[in-house]
Amino acid sequence: MTVALRILQSIRPANAASFARRRVARPAPRFAEGGFRLAMQEAIDFHRQKVRLPTRGYRDLAGNAHDRAFVVAGATRDALLAGLHGAVDAAIADGITLPQFRERFDDIVARHGWTGWTGEGTEAGRAWRARVIYETNLLTAHAAGRYKQMTHPDVVKVRPFWMYRHGDRRRPANPRVQHVAWNGLVLRWDHEFWKKHYPPNGWFCSCGVRPLSQRDLTRMGKDGPDTPPPAAMRRVRDPATGDSVEVPEGIEFGWDHAPGRDWAEGVVPRELQKPLDVLPPELPRSERAQAPAAPAGRAFTADSLAPGLPPEDYAQAFLKEFGADVGKSVAWRDAAGHVVPISEELFKTASGAWKVAKRGRDTEVLKLAETLKDPDEIWVNWARDADGALYLLRSYIRWAEAERGFVMFEWAARAWRGVTAFPPDRNTYLEKERRGALLWKNTVNSE
Template sequence: MTTTIQALDLPFDEAIAFFREKMSVTSEHWTDIWQKANSRAFTVAGATTQALVDDFRREVAKALERGTTLQDFRQSFDDIVKRHGWEHVGKPGWRSRVIYETNLSMAYAAGRYEQMTEPTTLTMYPYWQYVHSGAKHPRQEHLSWNGLTLRADDPFWKTHYPPNGWNCGCRVRPLSAKGLERQGKLKPDVSPIIDTRPWTNPKTGQIVHVPVGIDPGFDYNPGDAWRQLGSAT
């Protein structure tokens, strides 16, 4: 499996800027900070003290700025857990990977979005193509989107810009008109119809409708949310 982290050059300024602008926020449940709010908040589900959240944030920042590995992060994770006496859900190896990969993938996605929406870049590369991670056991919807090529301003990217779930390694690459032709296409694909399914928030009981194939809370574009929330402040 090729993850977003492996597919991109590390580090790069836009991804680092995205993460640096986040505020550390405590939480009890992973749904406390929901969807687009994650573009401005750094949180670890169940981390209820500011010092604990700050320590995790510092280690994720190291990974972005210095390229530290998952193994490095896991060692720091164990040290932080011991120092704070944190009782977390899930095994340490699984929990540390979720924190590390989710935060880095979101930062890289937002940073790449910032790069691809530069006016000059959009003029040269007006199309975006969905690239599946190549996971051994893929989500079938994610696999079905592999190679899907749409205009950069297509509404599809508002909800389906990857990552589209926990441990999702999918990404988007820009494509020029010539690149489209080389793939045997005279024009971009037809934007898919977006089907949704009801999902009940286990903490609040609220029912929301989530696009099929996307994990709850991931149906947004982190780069676009970062830009929109930034312009609102």
């Protein structure tokens, strides 16, 4: 059986009569009672390629960054994240129910001594937190799998229209007004509307999308797709960075994206997508996994600064590129959608002394800022400190024909913090950092 045929057979007829029959005979599954009835390989693949990342809160990642990262707000230890990641995998692949997941959640929390998380103090709070993790991951994985299925070229040929379905998986007790208004809306699969309105469109949103053929539209009495609704927007404050951003009306902050779209369309090429495992024992160089070929070089647009300036002037030049300053730090979202703190600590030693001139980076700080703002690749990998303890490194790499940029951040205690920013003095040093999991790749400028 071809992939396209399997997908087409998995998609039920989508005319009005079939929807009516399904509502009466087979109500949509309720997450409070169990998971999805059938495992979907695309949903399993989507979940398993995610890189486990520690975060302080859900807002530390932009919505589309969750396509590549598995996070649980407040979970900062990899062993804890690994346990939760495995429990969610069992829900997606094996169909464990919410009550079963709650039992696993309680066991994982107790085993790893996780404390201080929202909902911990009461039985109702613990049940709510388990439900958030369970439903959010199942809903988005299922949506991503469906997106991958419905955008398959062979499927698009026969079912090029998508219908928005309010309450597709369960009848919500408190329907969102805009979601009800979109119910039954039919647009082409590649319409701009779906980039921000493809469900789920908020916490516990149970909306979905059904693909339609031209014959389906005819049976429903439609000559063609509908007129799209007006693109009403509202301004909200990004709780992680403080920036004012626009979000479509009817969609909660952080949900204005199509789950799985970045994964399906290759923000990171599919052949390079993989989870991040705990640091393995050191292997001989000949047995190490090789990094992909380096992207094509791009000349920097930033200028070099004059030599001999006070160190704080160089630091200030870098910081102002992000709206920060000496004595003023900011939270900034990188190209992958992750929050990164930007402060003068990037250029200071543990004792507080300036280290701007280290490795000749003082005159090149604007190029380092450009590397962070417009990288070719973002990698995440394990490393060990002097005491042998594991910690995470995130590396931002920018290629140029004659010079290379490099910015590195690490997870330390409770937050991502910058630890160094410099042009490497040896190509081998830079290549060493192109290991682990490729979190993001500039697929536009680096091809």
